[in-house]
Amino acid sequence: MPAIIASQAIDIQPSWKTEFSQCVSSIDELLACLQLKPGQLATSHQAARDFPLRVPRPFIERMEVGNPNDPLLAQVLPVLQETQPAVGFSSDPLEETRHNPVPGIVHKYGNRLLLIVSPSCAINCRYCFRRHFPYQENRQNKEQWQQALLYIGKSKEINEVIFSGGDPLAANDSFLGWLAEQIANIPHIKRLRIHSRLPVVIPSRIDESFLSWATATRLVPIMVLHINHGNEINPSVADMVQKLSAKGMLVLNQTVLLKGVNDSSEVLAQLSESLYDIGVTPYYLHLLDPVAGASHFDISQQRALQIYAQLQGELPGFLVPKLVREIPGEKSKTLMAKKKI
Numbered sequence: 001m002p003a004i005i006a007s008q009a010i011d012i013q014p015s016w017k018t019e020f021s022q023c024v025s026s027i028d029e030l031l032a033c034l035q036l037k038p039g040q041l042a043t044s045h046q047a048a049r050d051f052p053l054r055v056p057r058p059f060i061e062r063m064e065v066g067n068p069n070d071p072l073l074a075q076v077l078p079v080l081q082e083t084q085p086a087v088g089f090s091s092d093p094l095e096e097t098r099h100n101p102v103p104g105i106v107h108k109y110g111n112r113l114l115l116i117v118s119p120s121c122a123i124n125c126r127y128c129f130r131r132h133f134p135y136q137e138n139r140q141n142k143e144q145w146q147q148a149l150l151y152i153g154k155s156k157e158i159n160e161v162i163f164s165g166g167d168p169l170a171a172n173d174s175f176l177g178w179l180a181e182q183i184a185n186i187p188h189i190k191r192l193r194i195h196s197r198l199p200v201v202i203p204s205r206i207d208e209s210f211l212s213w214a215t216a217t218r219l220v221p222i223m224v225l226h227i228n229h230g231n232e233i234n235p236s237v238a239d240m241v242q243k244l245s246a247k248g249m250l251v252l253n254q255t256v257l258l259k260g261v262n263d264s265s266e267v268l269a270q271l272s273e274s275l276y277d278i279g280v281t282p283y284y285l286h287l288l289d290p291v292a293g294a295s296h297f298d299i300s301q302q303r304a305l306q307i308y309a310q311l312q313g314e315l316p317g318f319l320v321p322k323l324v325r326e327i328p329g330e331k332s333k334t335l336m337a338k339k340k341i
Protein backbone atom coordinates (compact mmCIF):
# COMPACT_ATOMS: atom_id res chain seq x y z
CA MET A 1 0.00 0.00 0.00
CA PRO A 2 2.17 2.80 -1.33
CA ALA A 3 -0.10 5.56 0.04
CA ILE A 4 0.60 4.47 3.60
CA ILE A 5 4.32 4.18 3.04
CA ALA A 6 4.36 7.67 1.56
CA SER A 7 2.47 9.15 4.48
CA GLN A 8 4.81 7.47 6.95
CA ALA A 9 7.81 8.83 5.12
CA ILE A 10 6.70 12.42 5.53
CA ASP A 11 5.53 11.86 9.09
CA ILE A 12 7.14 14.50 11.29
CA GLN A 13 8.22 13.26 14.68
CA PRO A 14 5.82 14.65 17.29
CA SER A 15 7.46 17.11 19.65
CA TRP A 16 6.95 14.92 22.72
CA LYS A 17 9.13 12.27 21.09
CA THR A 18 11.96 14.72 20.70
CA GLU A 19 11.68 15.66 24.37
CA PHE A 20 11.42 11.97 25.25
CA SER A 21 14.67 11.25 23.46
CA GLN A 22 16.48 14.24 24.95
CA CYS A 23 16.17 13.24 28.59
CA VAL A 24 19.07 13.80 30.94
CA SER A 25 20.65 10.48 31.86
CA SER A 26 23.79 11.42 33.76
CA ILE A 27 24.09 12.46 37.38
CA ASP A 28 26.73 15.06 36.55
CA GLU A 29 24.61 16.70 33.87
CA LEU A 30 21.56 16.81 36.13
CA LEU A 31 23.54 18.41 38.95
CA ALA A 32 25.09 20.90 36.52
CA CYS A 33 21.60 21.96 35.33
CA LEU A 34 20.78 22.78 38.94
CA GLN A 35 24.15 24.38 39.73
CA LEU A 36 24.83 21.78 42.41
CA LYS A 37 28.21 20.23 43.15
CA PRO A 38 28.55 16.43 43.31
CA GLY A 39 29.85 16.67 46.89
CA GLN A 40 26.59 18.25 48.07
CA LEU A 41 24.62 15.03 47.62
CA ALA A 42 25.17 11.33 48.38
CA THR A 43 24.73 10.27 44.76
CA SER A 44 25.58 6.77 43.56
CA HIS A 45 26.75 5.70 40.13
CA GLN A 46 26.18 2.10 41.18
CA ALA A 47 22.49 2.88 41.84
CA ALA A 48 22.31 4.53 38.41
CA ARG A 49 23.69 1.37 36.83
CA ASP A 50 21.07 -0.79 38.59
CA PHE A 51 18.20 1.51 37.52
CA PRO A 52 19.24 4.26 35.11
CA LEU A 53 18.81 7.92 35.83
CA ARG A 54 16.33 9.34 33.36
CA VAL A 55 14.61 12.70 33.59
CA PRO A 56 12.99 14.87 30.94
CA ARG A 57 14.15 18.46 30.66
CA PRO A 58 10.66 20.00 31.06
CA PHE A 59 10.62 18.35 34.51
CA ILE A 60 14.09 19.62 35.44
CA GLU A 61 12.89 23.13 34.63
CA ARG A 62 10.49 22.87 37.56
CA MET A 63 13.28 22.10 40.05
CA GLU A 64 14.74 24.86 42.16
CA VAL A 65 18.25 25.76 41.08
CA GLY A 66 20.76 25.44 43.92
CA ASN A 67 18.49 23.40 46.20
CA PRO A 68 19.99 19.97 47.02
CA ASN A 69 16.76 19.04 48.83
CA ASP A 70 14.43 19.88 45.98
CA PRO A 71 11.39 17.55 46.17
CA LEU A 72 11.40 16.89 42.42
CA LEU A 73 15.11 16.18 42.35
CA ALA A 74 14.73 13.70 45.23
CA GLN A 75 12.34 11.63 43.08
CA VAL A 76 14.88 11.01 40.33
CA LEU A 77 18.38 11.18 41.83
CA PRO A 78 20.20 7.85 42.32
CA VAL A 79 21.57 7.85 45.86
CA LEU A 80 23.82 5.68 47.98
CA GLN A 81 21.06 4.34 50.23
CA GLU A 82 19.50 2.55 47.24
CA THR A 83 22.41 0.14 47.13
CA GLN A 84 22.11 -0.86 50.78
CA PRO A 85 19.82 -3.85 51.43
CA ALA A 86 16.83 -3.11 53.65
CA VAL A 87 14.81 -5.70 55.55
CA GLY A 88 11.36 -6.26 54.03
CA PHE A 89 12.17 -4.53 50.72
CA SER A 90 12.06 -6.96 47.78
CA SER A 91 12.17 -6.92 44.00
CA ASP A 92 8.48 -7.88 43.54
CA PRO A 93 6.73 -6.46 46.62
CA LEU A 94 3.25 -6.75 45.11
CA GLU A 95 3.78 -10.28 43.79
CA GLU A 96 2.65 -9.07 40.37
CA THR A 97 4.52 -11.82 38.61
CA ARG A 98 2.03 -14.24 40.24
CA HIS A 99 -0.86 -12.43 38.52
CA ASN A 100 0.59 -12.37 35.04
CA PRO A 101 -1.80 -14.92 33.39
CA VAL A 102 -0.67 -14.13 29.85
CA PRO A 103 2.16 -11.82 28.77
CA GLY A 104 1.14 -8.18 29.03
CA ILE A 105 -1.65 -8.64 31.59
CA VAL A 106 -1.71 -8.13 35.34
CA HIS A 107 -5.08 -9.31 36.62
CA LYS A 108 -5.41 -9.04 40.38
CA TYR A 109 -8.78 -7.34 40.88
CA GLY A 110 -12.11 -8.80 39.78
CA ASN A 111 -13.60 -6.43 37.25
CA ARG A 112 -10.55 -4.54 35.98
CA LEU A 113 -7.12 -5.44 34.76
CA LEU A 114 -3.88 -3.81 33.74
CA LEU A 115 -2.30 -4.06 30.34
CA ILE A 116 1.45 -3.56 30.42
CA VAL A 117 1.39 -1.57 27.23
CA SER A 118 4.92 -0.18 27.32
CA PRO A 119 8.02 -1.22 29.22
CA SER A 120 9.63 2.19 29.22
CA CYS A 121 9.03 5.49 30.96
CA ALA A 122 10.01 9.06 30.22
CA ILE A 123 11.17 9.47 33.79
CA ASN A 124 12.66 6.88 36.09
CA CYS A 125 11.24 7.42 39.56
CA ARG A 126 13.53 5.97 42.18
CA TYR A 127 10.62 4.72 44.33
CA CYS A 128 8.96 2.85 41.46
CA PHE A 129 7.55 -0.50 42.49
CA ARG A 130 7.95 -1.83 38.96
CA ARG A 131 11.67 -1.07 38.79
CA HIS A 132 12.41 -4.80 38.76
CA PHE A 133 9.40 -6.01 36.70
CA PRO A 134 10.36 -8.58 34.03
CA TYR A 135 9.43 -6.36 31.10
CA GLN A 136 11.46 -8.44 28.66
CA GLU A 137 9.04 -11.32 29.22
CA ASN A 138 6.11 -8.94 28.70
CA ARG A 139 7.33 -7.26 25.54
CA GLN A 140 5.23 -8.13 22.56
CA ASN A 141 4.10 -7.42 19.06
CA LYS A 142 0.55 -7.09 17.72
CA GLU A 143 0.19 -10.84 17.15
CA GLN A 144 1.14 -11.61 20.72
CA TRP A 145 -1.37 -9.02 21.92
CA GLN A 146 -4.09 -11.25 20.44
CA GLN A 147 -3.52 -13.60 23.37
CA ALA A 148 -4.17 -10.78 25.83
CA LEU A 149 -7.25 -9.69 23.87
CA LEU A 150 -8.59 -13.24 23.91
CA TYR A 151 -8.11 -13.34 27.67
CA ILE A 152 -10.10 -10.11 28.06
CA GLY A 153 -12.78 -11.41 25.71
CA LYS A 154 -13.16 -14.59 27.78
CA SER A 155 -13.20 -12.74 31.11
CA LYS A 156 -16.78 -11.50 31.14
CA GLU A 157 -16.48 -10.06 34.65
CA ILE A 158 -14.11 -7.36 33.39
CA ASN A 159 -15.63 -4.04 32.37
CA GLU A 160 -12.60 -1.79 32.54
CA VAL A 161 -9.16 -2.04 31.00
CA ILE A 162 -6.27 0.01 32.31
CA PHE A 163 -3.33 0.97 30.13
CA SER A 164 -0.30 0.75 32.38
CA GLY A 165 3.41 0.13 32.13
CA GLY A 166 6.09 1.30 32.56
CA ASP A 167 4.31 4.23 31.10
CA PRO A 168 1.67 3.37 28.49
CA LEU A 169 2.02 6.73 26.80
CA ALA A 170 5.64 5.96 25.95
CA ALA A 171 4.12 3.79 23.19
CA ASN A 172 3.23 5.17 19.77
CA ASP A 173 -0.21 6.57 19.17
CA SER A 174 -0.74 4.30 16.18
CA PHE A 175 -0.24 1.22 18.36
CA LEU A 176 -2.30 2.61 21.24
CA GLY A 177 -5.10 3.54 18.89
CA TRP A 178 -5.07 0.05 17.42
CA LEU A 179 -5.18 -1.53 20.86
CA ALA A 180 -8.01 0.75 22.03
CA GLU A 181 -9.99 -0.21 18.94
CA GLN A 182 -9.48 -3.93 19.57
CA ILE A 183 -10.64 -3.51 23.16
CA ALA A 184 -13.67 -1.50 22.06
CA ASN A 185 -14.67 -4.54 19.98
CA ILE A 186 -15.09 -6.54 23.19
CA PRO A 187 -18.70 -5.81 24.20
CA HIS A 188 -18.37 -6.16 27.99
CA ILE A 189 -15.66 -3.50 28.28
CA LYS A 190 -17.06 -0.07 29.12
CA ARG A 191 -14.11 2.05 30.18
CA LEU A 192 -10.53 2.60 29.15
CA ARG A 193 -8.37 4.02 31.88
CA ILE A 194 -4.89 5.37 31.25
CA HIS A 195 -2.43 5.50 34.14
CA SER A 196 0.39 7.75 33.06
CA ARG A 197 3.03 10.09 34.42
CA LEU A 198 4.27 11.05 30.97
CA PRO A 199 1.90 14.01 30.38
CA VAL A 200 3.05 15.46 33.71
CA VAL A 201 6.75 15.34 32.90
CA ILE A 202 6.33 16.03 29.14
CA PRO A 203 3.02 17.90 28.75
CA SER A 204 3.31 18.02 24.94
CA ARG A 205 2.45 14.27 25.03
CA ILE A 206 -1.21 15.29 25.01
CA ASP A 207 -1.42 16.33 21.38
CA GLU A 208 -4.03 16.02 18.65
CA SER A 209 -2.89 12.55 17.78
CA PHE A 210 -3.37 11.31 21.35
CA LEU A 211 -6.73 13.02 21.74
CA SER A 212 -8.04 11.60 18.51
CA TRP A 213 -7.46 7.92 19.34
CA ALA A 214 -8.37 8.31 23.01
CA THR A 215 -11.80 9.61 22.08
CA ALA A 216 -12.33 7.60 18.89
CA THR A 217 -14.09 4.55 20.34
CA ARG A 218 -17.25 3.96 22.37
CA LEU A 219 -15.10 3.34 25.47
CA VAL A 220 -15.23 6.05 28.13
CA PRO A 221 -11.65 7.30 28.52
CA ILE A 222 -10.34 8.23 31.97
CA MET A 223 -6.91 9.66 32.70
CA VAL A 224 -5.13 9.01 35.98
CA LEU A 225 -2.08 11.25 36.26
CA HIS A 226 0.72 10.78 38.78
CA ILE A 227 1.84 13.98 40.51
CA ASN A 228 3.58 13.91 43.88
CA HIS A 229 4.25 17.56 44.64
CA GLY A 230 2.64 20.91 43.83
CA ASN A 231 5.88 22.12 42.23
CA GLU A 232 5.28 19.62 39.41
CA ILE A 233 2.33 21.70 38.28
CA ASN A 234 3.11 24.62 35.98
CA PRO A 235 1.21 26.38 33.17
CA SER A 236 2.11 23.66 30.63
CA VAL A 237 0.63 21.01 32.91
CA ALA A 238 -2.49 23.16 33.36
CA ASP A 239 -2.84 23.47 29.55
CA MET A 240 -2.38 19.74 29.12
CA VAL A 241 -5.18 19.00 31.60
CA GLN A 242 -7.36 21.58 29.87
CA LYS A 243 -7.01 19.64 26.61
CA LEU A 244 -8.18 16.44 28.30
CA SER A 245 -11.06 18.14 30.10
CA ALA A 246 -12.18 19.87 26.91
CA LYS A 247 -12.76 16.40 25.44
CA GLY A 248 -14.86 15.49 28.44
CA MET A 249 -12.28 13.20 30.03
CA LEU A 250 -12.33 12.65 33.77
CA VAL A 251 -8.84 13.49 35.05
CA LEU A 252 -7.73 12.01 38.37
CA ASN A 253 -4.40 12.00 40.17
CA GLN A 254 -2.50 9.53 42.26
CA THR A 255 0.38 10.34 44.56
CA VAL A 256 2.91 8.22 46.41
CA LEU A 257 3.66 9.32 49.98
CA LEU A 258 7.42 9.81 50.00
CA LYS A 259 9.80 10.85 52.73
CA GLY A 260 11.71 13.96 51.75
CA VAL A 261 9.23 14.74 48.96
CA ASN A 262 5.71 15.18 50.32
CA ASP A 263 5.61 13.79 53.86
CA SER A 264 3.76 16.69 55.45
CA SER A 265 0.12 17.75 55.49
CA GLU A 266 1.09 21.24 54.26
CA VAL A 267 2.72 19.89 51.09
CA LEU A 268 -0.14 17.47 50.44
CA ALA A 269 -2.82 20.10 51.05
CA GLN A 270 -1.03 22.46 48.69
CA LEU A 271 -0.88 19.67 46.09
CA SER A 272 -4.63 18.97 46.35
CA GLU A 273 -5.43 22.68 46.07
CA SER A 274 -3.20 23.05 43.01
CA LEU A 275 -4.75 19.95 41.42
CA TYR A 276 -8.20 21.39 41.99
CA ASP A 277 -7.14 24.69 40.44
CA ILE A 278 -6.22 22.95 37.18
CA GLY A 279 -9.28 20.67 37.16
CA VAL A 280 -7.82 17.42 38.50
CA THR A 281 -9.45 15.37 41.25
CA PRO A 282 -7.18 13.74 43.86
CA TYR A 283 -7.80 9.98 43.78
CA TYR A 284 -5.23 7.93 45.70
CA LEU A 285 -2.44 8.62 48.14
CA HIS A 286 -0.40 5.43 48.12
CA LEU A 287 1.84 4.21 50.89
CA LEU A 288 5.20 3.30 49.44
CA ASP A 289 5.50 -0.27 48.23
CA PRO A 290 8.53 -1.92 49.82
CA VAL A 291 10.60 -2.30 46.68
CA ALA A 292 14.34 -2.92 46.96
CA GLY A 293 16.25 0.34 46.50
CA ALA A 294 13.48 2.63 47.77
CA SER A 295 13.76 2.28 51.55
CA HIS A 296 15.02 5.85 51.90
CA PHE A 297 11.53 7.09 50.93
CA ASP A 298 9.80 5.04 53.62
CA ILE A 299 7.85 6.49 56.51
CA SER A 300 6.14 4.48 59.22
CA GLN A 301 2.47 3.66 58.92
CA GLN A 302 1.83 5.53 62.13
CA ARG A 303 3.45 8.67 60.74
CA ALA A 304 1.45 8.30 57.53
CA LEU A 305 -1.81 8.12 59.47
CA GLN A 306 -0.80 11.15 61.50
CA ILE A 307 -0.10 13.20 58.36
CA TYR A 308 -3.37 11.99 56.86
CA ALA A 309 -5.42 12.99 59.91
CA GLN A 310 -3.89 16.47 59.72
CA LEU A 311 -4.57 16.63 56.00
CA GLN A 312 -8.25 15.91 56.55
CA GLY A 313 -8.37 18.94 58.82
CA GLU A 314 -6.92 21.15 56.09
CA LEU A 315 -9.04 20.22 53.08
CA PRO A 316 -12.66 19.82 52.06
CA GLY A 317 -13.49 16.12 51.92
CA PHE A 318 -13.64 16.05 48.12
CA LEU A 319 -9.99 17.10 47.88
CA VAL A 320 -8.71 14.42 50.26
CA PRO A 321 -7.23 11.50 48.31
CA LYS A 322 -7.90 7.99 49.62
CA LEU A 323 -4.95 6.72 51.66
CA VAL A 324 -4.28 3.19 50.44
CA ARG A 325 -1.72 0.48 50.35
CA GLU A 326 -1.35 -2.55 48.21
CA ILE A 327 -1.38 -5.83 50.10
CA PRO A 328 -0.56 -8.90 47.98
CA GLY A 329 -3.53 -11.26 47.74
CA GLU A 330 -6.18 -8.61 48.46
CA LYS A 331 -9.00 -8.03 45.96
CA SER A 332 -8.48 -4.26 45.83
CA LYS A 333 -6.20 -1.66 47.27
CA THR A 334 -6.60 -1.53 51.05
CA LEU A 335 -7.99 1.65 52.59
CA MET A 336 -6.00 2.59 55.65
CA ALA A 337 -8.13 2.51 58.77
CA LYS A 338 -8.71 5.82 60.46
CA LYS A 339 -7.17 5.73 63.90
CA LYS A 340 -7.21 8.19 66.74
CA ILE A 341 -3.70 9.58 67.01
Ligand SMILES: *Cc1c(COP(=O)(O)O)cnc(C)c1O
Pocket residue numbers: 106107108109112113114162332333
Ligand atom coordinates in the same frame (compact mmCIF):
# COMPACT_ATOMS: atom_id res chain seq x y z
C1 LIG B 1 -4.31 -0.25 41.22
C2 LIG B 1 -4.61 -1.38 40.38
C3 LIG B 1 -5.78 -1.44 39.64
C4 LIG B 1 -6.80 -0.32 39.68
O1 LIG B 1 -7.40 -0.25 40.92
P1 LIG B 1 -8.49 0.87 41.24
O2 LIG B 1 -8.69 0.76 42.71
O3 LIG B 1 -9.68 0.57 40.46
O4 LIG B 1 -7.88 2.18 40.84
C5 LIG B 1 -6.04 -2.56 38.89
N1 LIG B 1 -5.18 -3.59 38.84
C6 LIG B 1 -4.02 -3.58 39.55
C7 LIG B 1 -3.12 -4.75 39.47
C8 LIG B 1 -3.69 -2.46 40.32
O5 LIG B 1 -2.54 -2.45 40.99
Ligand code: SF4
Pocket residue numbers: 120121122123124125128129130165166167197198226
Ligand atom coordinates in the same frame (compact mmCIF):
# COMPACT_ATOMS: atom_id res chain seq x y z
S1 SF4 C 1 6.09 3.39 36.07
FE1 SF4 C 1 5.49 5.44 36.82
S2 SF4 C 1 6.44 5.56 38.86
FE2 SF4 C 1 7.48 3.91 37.74
S3 SF4 C 1 9.26 4.88 36.80
FE3 SF4 C 1 7.60 4.88 35.30
S4 SF4 C 1 6.63 6.88 35.56
FE4 SF4 C 1 7.85 6.54 37.39
